[in-house]
Amino acid sequence: MTADVTLKKPNWFSRIANPGQFLAWSKGFVAPLAILTATLFAVGLYLAFFASPPDYQMGETVRIMYIHVPNAWLSQFVYGVMAVASIGTLVWRHPLADVAAKSAAPLGAVFTGLALFSGSLWGRPTWGTFWEWDGRMTSTLILFLIYLGIIALWRAFEDQGRAGRVIAVFTLVGALDIPVVKFSVDWWNTLHQPASVLSMSGEHVAPAILIPLLVMTLAFTLLFITLHIVRMRTEIFRRRAESLERQAAANLMA
Amino acid sequence: MTAFLAVIGRDLRLATRVGGDALTLVLFFVMVGVIVPFAIGPDSATLSRLAPGIVWIAAFLSMLLGLDRLFRADDEDGSLTLFRHAALPLEAIVAAKVIAHWLLTALPLIVASPILAVLLAMDFAAWEKTVLSLLLGTPGLVALGTIGAAVTVSLRRGGLIAPVLILPLSIPILIFGTGAIAAGNPDGISNAALLFLSAISLVTLVLAPFAAALALRLSED
Secondary structure, eight states: OOOOOOOOOOOHHHHHHSHHHHHHHHHHHHHHHHHHHHHHHHHHHHIIIIISOOBTTTBGGGGGHHHHHHHHHHHHHHHHHHHHHHHHHHHHOOTTHHHHHHHHHHHHHHHHHHHHHHHHHHHHHHHSOSOOOOHHHHHHHHHHHHHHHHHHHHHHOSOHHHHHHHHHHHHHHHHHHHHHHHHHHHHHOOOSOOOOSSOTTOOOSOHHHHHHHHHHHHHHHHHHHHHHHHHHHHHHHHHHHHHHHHHHHHHHHO | OHHHHHHHHHHHHHHHHTTTHHHHHHHHHHHHHHHHHHHHOSOHHHHHHHHHHHHHHHHHHHHHHHGGGTTHHHHHHTHHHHHHTSSSOHHHHHHHHHHHHIIIIIHHHHHHHHHHHHHTTOOHHHHHHHHHHHHHHHHHHHHHHHHHHHHTTTOTTOTTHHHHHHHHHTHHHHHHHHHHHOTTOTTHHHHHHHHHHHHHHHHHHHHHHHHHHHHHHHTOO
């Protein structure tokens, strides 16, 4: 018995799954995204450094916040992107998912490192210390170490396909473990102020500070998206170049 | 069930008859404790205050050292391929290996802990609490370590990378493990820490065989 096979046009999900298709449609996105990011940064930096008032307690040092908070937000957002990509790798074997996960890891590490660095520069004038073993700082540091571990794991594998599947398992284990780490570290020691931009009882930040902060956060997030697309394209090109090299070597042998 | 017990028995026989890894691990555990007084001075008041933390760090390091042999030898001699296609699900085999690994690496350390207690001037009550927290915490540590070992099994140079991956994830065990011993808070806080420690251990023990088995299947050629 032969089934009646009609070739359906693949849905959008399968279409963006094709690395070649991805290269085609993402090409047009890079330049506009870069321009939008640069514009938002220009506006955000102007608002943050000139148009917003200094804090009545912290003075001018409060401006570090406009760099610190977006980086801290991205440190968690990027891990979320990696976790979603890992589900894509394990559940749908999506050929772009492991490329996305791999390209996100170093970006996440850099944003987390910047959050730690800017936080430590901010902590010196306001708390009088570069580093304190406080709950949030410690859990960010641990997140940074997890990123570094994942990058080390990507570099240790030779076969990138297998690396993608195995690292996806580890990324998801990490995603389950990170809330536990966060909770346990908070329980262990706490000094940092609690989250104040988004909290259940409404906003605790004056609009004059909140608007530049949101613009900067959007700018940093767009920066991540732009860099992520560029890195994914680079990774696809690198894999193609590698397979071409292998083919060339095989032809040489034959 | 017979097959499950057979895997445990096999691992125990392999480890005790050849090589004597378990004894070397105990030796390492005690040595870490011996080295500490040289680094921070022999003052017994300081030592006894730091002792629970030192014991936990020594246990952490020696258990991470032992991770590599969890699946490495099985991968090299082909038993892992047999396990992947055995009638017993791979998850159950991994669970059996977790139990065997705990018996081989964690239990000897707990048995050897009185030596460290004497060397580090711990009193009996502190030692009791340390043993209790080690008993509750090490299963979770072994379970997390199993995931690390499974993820790195196909790497030729996986020996160092599994501890690097697992250390940050196992910090909650260390926090609640030492929190449970913390002197000065006799009831409230140390009790809560013990309960959290048990909860973390139980949840990791349940989830780890599935995650590790998935990683083992996916890392097949």
